[in-house]
Amino acid sequence: MKYIFVLLFVLSTFITEAQDLFTVSKSNIEFTSDAPLELIKASSNEVSGALKTIDRTFVFRMAIKSFEGFNSSLQKTHFNENYMESDKYPNAIFVGKIIEEINFKTSGIHEIRAKGSFTCHGIKQERIIKCKLKISPDKINVSSKFTVLLEDHNIKIPTVVSQKIAEEIVVFVNLDLASRK
Amino acid sequence: MSKSILIILSLIVGINSLKAQELLALLDSIQPPENKTYYTDATFKSIRLINGYTSETAAKNELVFSISHRFGNINQGIYDWFGLDQSTIRFGFEYGLSDRIDLGFGRSNFEKLYDGFVKIKLARQSSRKKNFPFTITLLEGIAIKSVRWANKERDYPFSARMYYIHELFIARKLTQRLSIQLSPVVIHRNIVQTKNEPNTVGAIGVGARFKITNRLTTVCEYFYPFSEYINDNYSNSLALGIEIETGGHVFQIHASNSTGMTEKAFIPETRGKWSKGDIGFGFNIIRVFNFNKNKIK
Structure with missing residues (x-):
């Protein structure tokens, strides 16, 4: 009995090996902290990731240190040193599955929900993030806007600067995925 | 079942x-993490360790303003309010021409000293693609003593007021919390107080910082002038302190046996001895002003 399960499991991994895979070819990720006294923006184009169309699973990862922008280089230093502790927690990772069963074979635009675990500052959160998928032959464009609560990821803001850093960070993502055959 | x-x-x-x-x-x-060079950030909290500088420089278009105070010695007792009645002050400015070069200027009431310097980051500690273990910063500075000569009869040339400082900071951020710094320094004095003091002094400085939390740090700094250069009247500068960071400010509070705040003053001319209680409190308040044009309004 249990050999059947093991066999099924082994087989399933083989099956997933042979499917269509899309990987990030171009990326832009931006965040905004809109606090009463200060607006902070930073962006990066160093997102890597993959989407398996057969089971609609995906993984995206970015290096926190790659964020550029900010209002000053001191701010960037504080971002990495004091808030994100990016030497200790170098990446933000989102891994999961698309809820909607969509057809990746035909071109079109879909509003989908991506469900999975979002890890940032070492804290994992289960999230459902709404995204827009634009499917064209051999290419998928993903765009999304979502928020991250600092509290959810144990990022502490001292009261002196609480007027300068928003508690809720808005993140904009735009990714181009290309098919790998 | x-x-x-x-x-x-x-x-x-x-x-x-x-x-x-x-x-x-x-x-x-399929997509390994991009192999980029990451330069180590924030080896120290600011451009100053205690009396001396650190390997950090002011970033491009940023002005670092520091106000430093050194009080008298605590062994002077209650009459002098443990040294707080006397204070030596220095105002300092450092402006980043680029992320690796800055210009500095300072004025201290200790001997009415003016000081000016340039700091250049020769190498930066980095990891991943390009690996380099240290941040190396060069400081080239001058100091001008503007206090009137005690003996007005004698005709000193202006050059007699000049001091030259050449210093190298070799720093490494060992861990997130611990950074160390070695700073060989050569100071040239055009005129010295007594005949048996040499004009050129070589010394080596050691400094370290240890982060207790992200915003609270302990620091220490020690300078060892090579013995042939200074006589028994002088001692080695030792300072211990804590740093508190609040957003744009860094507060440094410390105890030290040196009164001067320029290399010329605290490396070869420290007179206080820790063993005798010649310890003075002091603080530096460091504020960074940003003159970048791309600031979001």
């Missing part, structure tokens, strides 16, 4: 967590 249910359950649960692992492994195999 119950055994097989258990296997099914564990498989279902297992698959989900396995999936994430598997996906990450897949990602690593």
Whole structure:
């Protein structure tokens, strides 16, 4: 009995090996902290990731240190040193599955929900993030806007600067995925 | 039967967590993390350790303003309010021409000293693609003593007021919390107080910082002038302190046996001795002003 399960499991991994895979070819990720006294923006184009169309699973990862922008280089230093502790927690990772069963074979635009675990500052959160998928032959464009609560990821803001850093960070993502055959 | 249910359950649960692992492994195999050079940030909290500088420079278009105070010695007792009645002050400015070069200027009421310097980051500690273990910063400075000569009859040339400082800071951020710094320094004095003091003094400085929390740090700094250069009247400068960071400010509070705040003053001319209680409190308040034009309004 249990050999059947093991066999099924082994087989399933083989099956997933042979499917269509899309990987990030171009990326832009931006965040905004809109606090009463200060607006902070930073962006990066160093997102890597993959989407398996057969089971609609995906993984995206970015290096926190790659964020550029900010209002000053001191701010960037504080971002990495004091808030994100990016030497200790170098990446933000989102891994999961698309809820909607969509057809990746035909071109079109879909509003989908991506469900999975979002890890940032070492804290994992289960999230459902709404995204827009634009499917064209051999290419998928993903765009999304979502928020991250600092509290959810144990990022502490001292009261002196609480007027300068928003508690809720808005993140904009735009990714181009290309098919790998 | 119950055994097989258990296997099914564990498989279902297992698959989900396995999936994430598997996906990450897949990602690593097809898109490994980009091999970029990461330069080490924030080896020290600011451009100053205690009396001396650190390997950090002011970033491009940023002005670092520091106000430093050194009080008298605590062994002077209650009459002098443990040294707080006397104070030596220095105002300092440092402006970043680029992220690796800055210009500095300072004025201290200790001997009415003016000081000016340039700091250049020759190498930066980095990891990943380009690996380099240290940040190396060069400081080239001058100091001008503007206090009137005690003996007005004698005709000193202006050059007699000049001091030259050449210093190298070799720093390494060992861990997130611990950074160390070695600073060989050569100071040239055009005129010295007594005949048996040499004009050129060589010394080596050691400094370290240890972060207790992200915003609270302990620091220490010690300078060892090579013995042939200074006589028994002088001692080695030792300072211990803490740093508190609040957004744009860094507060440094410390105890030290040196009164001067320029290399010329505290490396070869420290007179206080820790063993005799010639310890003075002091603080530096450091504020960074940003003159970048791309600031979001």
